[in-house]
Structure formats: C-alpha cells, structure tokens
Amino acid sequence: MTPSLSHGSQHRWLLSALTLAIVLLSLAPSLRLLIEALSDLAQGAEAPLWRVLQSTATWRALSHSLYTSTLGMLIALALGSLFAFIITLTDVRGKAALVFCFMLPMMIPPQVTALAWLQLFGPASPLLKSLGLAPPLGSPQPLYSAEGIALLLGIQSAPLVFLGLRTSLLSLPRELVEAARISGARQSQVWRHVILPVTRSGLVAGGAMAFISSLGNFGIPAMLGIPAGYYVLPTLIYQRMASFGTHVLAEMASLSLLIGVLALAGVALQQRWMGRSRYGLVGHSGRAHDFALGRYRGLATALLVALLSIILVAPLAALATSSLVPAMGVPLSAESATLGAYAEVIGRQGATWRAMRNSLWLAGGAALVLMLCCLPLAYRLQRLPPRLQSVTLSAIELPYALPGVVLAVACILLFVRPLPLIEVTLYGTLGLIFIAYLARFLVVCLKPVAASLAQLDPSLEEAAQLAGAGPWRRLITIALPLVAPALFAGGLLVFLLAVNELTVSALLWSAGNETLGVLIFNLDEGGESVLAAAVSMLVVGLVAALMLSLSLLAPRLPKGVVPWQD
Numbered sequence: 001m002t003p004s005l006s007h008g009s010q011h012r013w014l015l016s017a018l019t020l021a022i023v024l025l026s027l028a029p030s031l032r033l034l035i036e037a038l039s040d041l042a043q044g045a046e047a048p049l050w051r052v053l054q055s056t057a058t059w060r061a062l063s064h065s066l067y068t069s070t071l072g073m074l075i076a077l078a079l080g081s082l083f084a085f086i087i088t089l090t091d092v093r094g095k096a097a098l099v100f101c102f103m104l105p106m107m108i109p110p111q112v113t114a115l116a117w118l119q120l121f122g123p124a125s126p127l128l129k130s131l132g133l134a135p136p137l138g139s140p141q142p143l144y145s146a147e148g149i150a151l152l153l154g155i156q157s158a159p160l161v162f163l164g165l166r167t168s169l170l171s172l173p174r175e176l177v178e179a180a181r182i183s184g185a186r187q188s189q190v191w192r193h194v195i196l197p198v199t200r201s202g203l204v205a206g207g208a209m210a211f212i213s214s215l216g217n218f219g220i221p222a223m224l225g226i227p228a229g230y231y232v233l234p235t236l237i238y239q240r241m242a243s244f245g246t247h248v249l250a251e252m253a254s255l256s257l258l259i260g261v262l263a264l265a266g267v268a269l270q271q272r273w274m275g276r277s278r279y280g281l282v283g284h285s286g287r288a289h290d291f292a293l294g295r296y297r298g299l300a301t302a303l304l305v306a307l308l309s310i311i312l313v314a315p316l317a318a319l320a321t322s323s324l325v326p327a328m329g330v331p332l333s334a335e336s337a338t339l340g341a342y343a344e345v346i347g348r349q350g351a352t353w354r355a356m357r358n359s360l361w362l363a364g365g366a367a368l369v370l371m372l373c374c375l376p377l378a379y380r381l382q383r384l385p386p387r388l389q390s391v392t393l394s395a396i397e398l399p400y401a402l403p404g405v406v407l408a409v410a411c412i413l414l415f416v417r418p419l420p421l422i423e424v425t426l427y428g429t430l431g432l433i434f435i436a437y438l439a440r441f442l443v444v445c446l447k448p449v450a451a452s453l454a455q456l457d458p459s460l461e462e463a464a465q466l467a468g469a470g471p472w473r474r475l476i477t478i479a480l481p482l483v484a485p486a487l488f489a490g491g492l493l494v495f496l497l498a499v500n501e502l503t504v505s506a507l508l509w510s511a512g513n514e515t516l517g518v519l520i521f522n523l524d525e526g527g528e529s530v531l532a533a534a535v536s537m538l539v540v541g542l543v544a545a546l547m548l549s550l551s552l553l554a555p556r557l558p559k560g561v562v563p564w565q566d
Contacts, residue, residue: 015380022377023395026439029410030398033260036253036413048250049257057236058255065232065259068150068221069214075154076210079307080161081203086300088169089195090291093301100551101308106159107543109500110219111521112536113156116315117143118223118524119322119533127318129331144228149221153214155311160213161206168202169195212266215259216403218503219517223524233259234405234503241409241507249413256409260402267401316540323533341534352535354512355519358430362515363498366437367491370445375487378450379475396446399439404503411436411508428510436504441497445490452486453479485556492553496546500539 040047052058083102087095105113119125122141128134142148218234225235237255240248293300321332323341330336345352381389399407415426415435426432480487502517509518516539523532554562 015376018373018376019380019392022373022442023392025435026396026399026442029407029414029436029439030260030402032414033253033256033406033410036250037257039250049254052251052254052258057231058258061231061233061236062258064146064225064230065215065234065262068146068153068232069211071147071150072153072157072214073207073211075151076158076161076214077203077207079154079158079311080206080210081165082307083158083304084162084165084169084202085195086304088166090293090300091297092293092304093297098304098308100547101312102162103159104544104547105155105312106157107496107547108540109502109517109520109543110152110156110217111223111502111517111524112219112319112500112539113152113315114143114220114223115520115524115529115532115536116319117148117152119328119529120315120318124329125318125322126325126328126330126332127321129329130321130333143224144230145224146230149224149230149232150214152220152224153217154210156217156220157210157213158311160209161203164204164206164209165199165202168199168205208266208269212263212401212403215263215266216405216503218405218506219521222506222521234403237405237409238506249409249416252409253413256406260406263401263403263406319533319536319540322530323537325530328529341530342538345531345534345538349531351514351519355514355516358513359499359516362430362434362437363495363501365434366441366498367445367494369438370442370494371487371491374442374445374449374490375480375483376475378446378453379479381450382453397443400441400443404440404501405507407436407440408504408507411439411504428513430513433505433508433513433515436508437498437501440504441494444497445487445494448486448490448493449483452483485553489550489553489562492546492550496543496550500543 037049083098086092087098092098118141120127121143122128123135123137123139125134143152216234218238221230221232221235222238225231226239231239233255237252240255241252322328324337324339325332326336326338326340381392384392411432412427415432418425426435500517501515502521505515505518506521509515514522516535520532520535520539523529523535550562
C-alpha cells in the first residue's frame with residue numbers, strides 16, 4: 001500500500017470514528033431512558049412503569065396534553081394555512097415583511113409568549129389600564145385555562161404549518177395551474193380541485209409538526225396551567241421532579257417514555273400520511289404563482305396585518321408597557337413611565353448577568369462545537385450507503401424529535417452518577433445542559449451544511465483527489481470555503497434556539513446555573529412580573545437582531561436554510 005493511500009485510509013477511519021461518536025452521543029440518553037423505564041418489570045404492579053400507568057394523574061395529564069395539543073394544532077392549521085396560501089399564491093403586498101413577522105412568534109421563547117399574553121389580559125394589565133379597558137378587579141385571568149394554553153400553542157406553532165404548506169406550494173408546477181385556467185376553470189375551482197389536493201402533504205406535515213411541538217411545549221403550559229392546577233405531561237414531570245427530587249427518576253423515566261412514544265407515533269403518522277397524499281409532479285416550480293386579487297388585494301393585506309397585530313404586536317406592546325411601569329396594575333403615563341425595571345435587571349440583579357452569561361456561554365459554545373463537527377460529519381454521511389445514511393440521520397434527529405423534557409430526564413439518568421474513571425459528576429452543572437444542547441441541536445446545524453455540500457460540483461473534489469489531496473485537505477481547502485455561509489447560518493440558528501431555551505434547562509438547572517429562559521420563568525413565578533417583562537423585552541430584541549442577521553445572510557445560502565426566506 002502506498003503512503004498516500006494509507007494516509008487517506010487513516011483519514012477515512014478518523015471521519016468514521018467521529019461519526020460513530022456523534023451517533024452514540026445522540027442515542028445514549030434515549031437508550032438510558034428506555035432501560036430505566038422498562039427496568040424492574042418483574043416486580044409486577046410495583047414496577048415504576050406500572051405505577052405510572054395506574055396513576056389517575058398520569059391519565060388526566062395525558063388527556064390534557066392531547067386536548068391542548070389537538071386544539072392548538074387546529075388553531076395553527078387555520079392561521080398557518082391562511083398566511084401560506086395568501087402570501088405564496090397571491091400578489092399581496094409586503095410579502096417579506098409579513099413572512100418575517102409571522103415567523104417571529106416561533107423564534108420567541110414560549111415563556112416570553114405566555115408572559116406577553118398574560119400581561120395583555122386581566123385586571124392588572126398596565127396596557128388595558130392605560131387604555132381604560134381593564135376588567136374590574138377580581139376578574140379571572142381568561143388565559144388560565146385549557147383553551148388559553150391551546151390558543152398560545154397554536155400561535156407558537158402556526159409558523160410550522162406555514163413552512164410545511166409553503167414548501168408544497170412553492171413546488172406546485174405553474175403549468176398545472178395554467179392548464180386548468182386554459183380549460184376554463186374559475187379561480188375558485190383551481191384552488192379547490194388543483195391546489196388543495198396537491199398540497200395536502202404540506203398540510204399534513206405542518207399539522208403533525210404543530211401537534212408534536214405543542215405536545216412537548218413546557219413554557220406555555222407551565223405559566224398558564226400550573227397556577228390553575230391544570231397539568232399536562234411535561235409540567236407533571238416538572239412538578240414531580242421539583243417536589244420529590246431524583247429518587248423518583250424511574251417514574252419520571254416512565255412518564256417521559258409515554259411522551260416520547262406519543263411524539264414518535266405522531267412522526268410516524270406524519271410520514272405515512274405524507275406518503276399517501278404525495279403526488280408526482282413535473283414542471284417548473286419554486287416561486288409564487290401570484291394570483292391577482294384585484295380589488296381584494298388591499299383587503300387581503302389588511303386582513304394579514306390585522307391578524308399580526310393581534311397575535312404579535314398587541315402582546316409585545318403589553319409586554320413593553322409592563323416593563324415601563326413601577327408595578328403591575330399601574331397604568332402607563334408620562335408620570336409613571338420609568339426604566340427602573342431595566343436598571344434593576346441590568347445594573348443591580350446579579351442573577352440577570354449570571355443567566356445572561358450562562359445562556360451566552362451555552363448557546364455560543366454549542367454553536368461553535370457543532371459548527372466544528374458538522375462539516376466532517378456531513379462530508380462522511382454523503383459517502384455512506386443510502387440505507388446506512390438514513391439510519392444514521394434518524395439517530396441524529398432523535399434528540400430533536402423527542403420533546404425537550406424527555407431529553408432532560410434522559411440526560412439526568414445518564415449523568416446522575418459520577419463518570420467512570422474520572423469520578424466527576426455532571427448532574428447539577430452547566431456541563432450537563434451543554435451536553436443536552438449538543439445532542440438536541442446537532443441536526444439544526446447539520447441540515448444546512450448537508451444541503452450546501454450536496455450542491456457542490458463533484459468534479460472539484462475529484463480533481464483535488466487526483467492531485468493527491470487527502471480527505472481532510474479536500475475538506476478544508478475545497479468544501480469549507482464553499483459551505484462556510486451555510487455553516488455559519490447553522491451555527492446562528494443553533495445559537496438563536498439555544499440562547500432562550502427553557503424546556504430542557506428547566507429540569508437541568510441548579511442554583512447559580514440559571515439560563516435566561518429559567519430566569520424569566522422564575523421571576524414570573526416569584527411575582528416579579530415587571531422584572532420578567534424587562535428581561536423578556538431584552539430577549540425579544542436579541543431574537544429579532546439574530547433573525548435579521550440570518551435574513552441578510554440568506555442570499556448566499558441554499559434554499560430552505562433560513563426558514564422565513566424563499
């Protein structure tokens with residue numbers, strides 16, 4: 001064997017070892033959870049799994065989860081499909097701005113969404129008091145209900161429906177629509193008999209994603225449900241863990257397994273229905289059809305703007321108003337307006353800076369590590385046989401497909417004992433949250449890089465290989481410069497999702513290791529709603545700035561990398 005061939009073989013083995021290590025990192029928590037949940041079955045009725053299944057609280061929380069998730073999915077379908085059809089298929093004005101604003105609720109942390117809506121309604125709302133519209137003191141908070149939870153779940157997950165349906169609409173061949181028009185079909189008939197049947201798979205995909213997202217959502221049910229004693233499965237796990245500690249881990253593993261099975265069943269049903277409703281289409285696609293609305297164009301634009309004012313502008317206005325008053329229930333005026341809450345959280349609250357530092361370190365560190373890993377991983381995956389590639393991708397996607405609370409419990413089980421050989425305990429440290437973020441957000445960073453690599457001309461690498469360049473040299477000198485924008489975009493998406501994350505960190509944080517998501521949740525639970533509003537407004541500003549940065553980068557990226565860009 002020549003030295004160059006031996007050198008190339010060593011590089012391939014190194015890439016394969018890296019891929020195997022990443023797959024094991026992705027699978028290990030889930031396997032540990034499964035082992036714990038199924039342990040001690042020989043005890044019969046005393047086994048943790050059977051105790052969980054026999055508990056009334058489990059089935060009550062399960063029914064609450066299914067009810068709120070299903071209702072939230074229906075709300076998401078209504079909102080997401082309305083925006084997708086109008087923006088993608090018509091000549092409505094201001095499409096880019098409408099899409100950006102509609103996607104913003106999905107990127108805003110759920111606990112911030114819940115806090116904004118809580119401060120929009122109720123007798124203590126500073127905004128309503130400022131407008132003279134506040135209900136009488138003692139009036140109930142209407143959002144402390146199953147329907148209130150479902151409403152916010154629907155608003156939070158509506159962009160997922162929008163994305164799934166928009167993808168189908170953009171792939172709709174223009175020739176199909178033009179043929180129907182030439183045949184004399186009216187515009188309403190084109191919509192009913194051509195567009196709706198062909199885009200059914202997009203609706204199914206979006207609805208399934210909305211349901212799975214709602215099922216695993218923790219922030220909204222926690223802030224709206226816990227005060228009313230209305231528990232879903234994620235908040236039931238949180239409440240049990242907070243009350244009884246790690247000695248109930250076996251039961252929490254069983255509850256987590258139940259959520260995981262439901263989520264994976266939803267994914268499987270989504271794939272099956274998409275397969276049954278998918279059409280083979282031939283023709284030119286990839287851009288909007290721009291049906292002329294004529295005199296209804298202004299009305300359609302006004303409808304979308306009005307809906308965005310209700311679901312985005314009004315809650316954020318309530319949140320901003322609450323952050324500028326000295327206390328909840330005080331109307332905003334020239335005399336009462338103050339920046340005291342911002343001065344408190346920025347200048348005097350040590351927890352804010354600690355949470356900010358922790359979140360930036362965790363999100364930035366996770367983004368950096370995943371950027372370093374994803375290029376060689378995507379490069380190696382492209383060279384695997386198709387079946388092995390599919391299995392590997394499924395393993396990598398598992399931590400992201402499972403609800404965050406399931407991954408959190410799985411990580412606790414895996415790392416609650418000291419690590420072998422080095423005898424170091426990760427439980428209760430930022431290191432454990434960091435590992436959970438790496439597993440959860442790996443696929444977020446990987447997909448843009450894989451999409452960009454797939455677009456490269458193979459002749460570039462073949463020429464370098466003929467010139468004697470090994471795999472690592474080809475990766476660094478050829479692939480890296482060409483996919484750098486996608487790599488950066490993947491890292492930015494990871495940072496955007498991780499910096500405000502709550503579902504995973506709510507179970508993994510400890511004193512001194514708070515994240516921004518946990519800080520907002522704890523401030524609101526402790527009655528410091530004005531301070532929570534101030535921190536939330538800072539978070540919203542950070543999210544909007546990151547989204548704008550990604551939008552500026554979008555022209556240099558493969559389609560689909562930035563979700564709100566064509």
